[in-house]
Amino acid sequence: MRIHSVQKLSDCIGSTKIIRCHIDTAIDEELMMTLSANGELKYYSHFPAPFFKIKQPQFLLEGIIGSDNFRLTYEGSDITSLINFLSIFFEIESDLPS
Amino acid sequence: MLYLNNAATSWPRLPSVISAVRSSLENPPAEAGRTGFEDSLLKCRKAVSQLYNAGRASQIILTSSATQALNQVINGIPYKKDWEVISTKAEHNSVLRPLNHRAASDNGHVFYLDPDENLTSEIARNISPRTSLVVCNHVSNVTGQILPVIEIAQLCHRHSIPILIDDSQGAGLVRLDYASFSGEVYIAAAGHKGLLGPPGTGILILPESCSLLPWLTGGTGIHSDDPLQPDLLPLKFEAGTHNTCGIDGLHAGISHVIENTPEKFATVRRNVIDYFMEKIPDGYQAVGVTRNSFATGTVSITHNRLTPIELGLSLRDIFSIETRWGLHCAPLMHRYLETYPKGTLRISAGNETTTRDIEFLLEALEEVSML
Known part of the structure; x- marks a missing residue:
């Protein structure tokens, strides 16, 4: 699986760091479970768009089943742990924001 | 949407x-x-x-x-x-x-x-x-x-x-x-x-x-x-x-x-935002409300725990509701309202917005606050 583009989501002054990663496949429940390894998964399957969030120590991953992207909210300026995490599951073809 | x-x-x-x-x-x-x-x-x-x-x-x-x-x-x-x-x-x-x-x-x-x-x-x-x-x-x-x-x-x-x-x-x-x-x-x-x-x-x-x-x-x-x-x-x-x-x-x-007439459109917008204010879910607060705030159908809210961008993105991604979060290009106003730097989530109705639309928004805000 590949991350082919990364979009920075702005809250006007960048006080919250959120990126949206676009991948080359639609997220299914199997991928959601895989991404939740060692994290805390909450799955809201009854929502109009089935939503999940995975809490990891350094970041929060949120997505919709059936969608080809997910959001990552992270803190601090060092995104090494984020890249390390994503590299386990994805080939990263896009620059991540510094 | x-x-x-x-x-x-x-x-x-x-x-x-x-x-x-x-x-x-x-x-x-x-x-x-x-x-x-x-x-x-x-x-x-x-x-x-x-x-x-x-x-x-x-x-x-x-x-x-x-x-x-x-x-x-x-x-x-x-x-x-x-x-x-x-x-x-x-x-x-x-x-x-x-x-x-x-x-x-x-x-x-x-x-x-x-x-x-x-x-x-x-x-x-x-x-x-x-x-x-x-x-x-x-x-x-x-x-x-x-x-x-x-x-x-x-x-x-x-x-x-x-x-x-x-x-x-x-x-x-x-x-x-x-x-x-x-x-x-x-x-x-x-x-x-x-x-x-x-x-x-x-x-x-x-x-x-x-x-x-x-x-x-x-x-x-x-x-x-x-x-x-x-x-x-x-x-x-x-x-x-x-x-x-x-x-x-x-x-x-x-x-x-x-x-x-502008008055007709202002009435439509004011009515739906009044309806929203009557039923605003627990955990949310309207910001900077004055006697004559809702004539244009605009209200800014915050949540006790979730940031405006988290609210806005969740409303968009899960419920296809388009709002606007952040500072709204008005940084001094947000400092004045003490909502700087995260800002607020702004909800702004249009001339065709209905109370049914607002009910859907209220339900979505209830759900999002559980996240």
């Missing part, structure tokens, strides 16, 4: 606006001064003049945005020596930035006052012989609060100070009667919000007696041998080729407002 971001841009577009833009593009160009056609923009000027009861069509300047209209006045006013400008913390960056640039390059000073119940008296207290301009928002784009611009304009007239009113949020919803003003009053507004026009359009209403110098100069299609900008309204302030298709669309939008 449920679109609740009308304070940014009105949507959905009116069929008559789409048709006017399309027709303008499909027909041979009819650009003022550059073709053999009559001024195709006159009908739009007349519509603006009718909506604002503003007198001669030549006093209506058609611009590319409210930002351009505001810049024209802020950069075109002849300033006094060691000048001062009085403005408010409710202003959008389209006012703050031109004023700050002008002050930085010209050694001027701008006072930004709290937009509270003492605003008019505070402006009066800050007026000095050096005061060259007062700039005031009519309606806040963050909270929907209406500022007392009529009272402030009267004060400015008594002191012979020009006033620039940013009516971007009020236009098409909270009527300003230009003929009732005295003195040097300028009104700027965006075309793509309550006036229902396309983006890339704006208006500037000039007073009959106008001390303004052109900020943007260039081609006008007439007086081509004049080395300077012709001293002829409206082209004195309209250098360059017009956005004719946008202006035709704007004319269609304003015509729709005139036909239906």
